[in-house]
Amino acid sequence: MSGSPADRRLVVVAPPGAAPGRWDGVVATVAAIADAHPVPGTWPAGGSPDGAPGRGPAAGPDVGLPGGRDETFLRRILEQAVGTPLLVLPGPEPSRSHEPAAVRRMLVPMDRSLSERRVLRPLIERARALGIGVHQLHVLGPTSRPAMWEGPGHHADAWLAELRRRHQPEGTALTVVGGNPVEQVLSAGRDTDLVVICWHGDAAASRAHVVRGIVERIGRPLLLVPV
Numbered sequence: 001m002s003g004s005p006a007d008r009r010l011v012v013v014a015p016p017g018a019a020p021g022r023w024d025g026v027v028a029t030v031a032a033i034a035d036a037h038p039v040p041g042t043w044p045a046g047g048s049p050d051g052a053p054g055r056g057p058a059a060g061p062d063v064g065l066p067g068g069r070d071e072t073f074l075r076r077i078l079e080q081a082v083g084t085p086l087l088v089l090p091g092p093e094p095s096r097s098h099e100p101a102a103v104r105r106m107l108v109p110m111d112r113s114l115s116e117r118r119v120l121r122p123l124i125e126r127a128r129a130l131g132i133g134v135h136q137l138h139v140l141g142p143t144s145r146p147a148m149w150e151g152p153g154h155h156a157d158a159w160l161a162e163l164r165r166r167h168q169p170e171g172t173a174l175t176v177v178g179g180n181p182v183e184q185v186l187s188a189g190r191d192t193d194l195v196v197i198c199w200h201g202d203a204a205a206s207r208a209h210v211v212r213g214i215v216e217r218i219g220r221p222l223l224l225v226p227v
Helices: 024-034 071-080 114-129 154-167 181-189 209-217
Strands: 009-013 037-040 086-088 105-109 133-140 173-178 194-199 222-226
Touching: 009 024, 024 037, 024 086, 024 114, 024 194, 024 222, 071 209, 105 114, 105 181, 114 133, 114 194, 114 222, 133 154, 133 181, 154 173, 181 194, 181 209, 194 209, 209 222
Parallel strands: 009 037, 009 086, 105 133, 105 194, 133 173, 194 222
Antiparallel strands: 086 222
């Protein structure tokens, strides 16, 4: 991201009914990680923290939100995230709705691309400087399996070593798993306080099925970062 910190926006989308103040610490932490200042999209009850109406493409009473995320919500979220980092907060949790939330553990799915690495590296370094534990996750599937892949053995060990050298900053964890990317991210995300996903900007259903599947079902704060 370019420009001075005052020029960089973090759009925050929160569901109606979210407890006032519950997510303030998370928003502040994510703003520091994203090197941006938070701007409300749809805040609790459809307004911003100061009571003003929500602003921006993600705002409006017709936007489906966590617990009822519809196509309008998904498209607006993805379109908004093309040009700016966007934090989507989860729906209220009855047993914890008034407890202040914090970011101690962060999950960062990755796809091995250079453009993604350029975005994630400084973001991860800022998170580590704040004392946040970072776990990177790479999911191998039919379209992401390395050309040299021959299953467990020497080739897998060599490939994994090179992956760590290129993409794993010091002090972070990195796990490689196989399976459905959406299910693997959702499963790993249950043990974290924040999930960070790079977004390449194509909101079409045929191209964004992984990101859309995560946005639809994630039960944790989700940061979408444009690439």
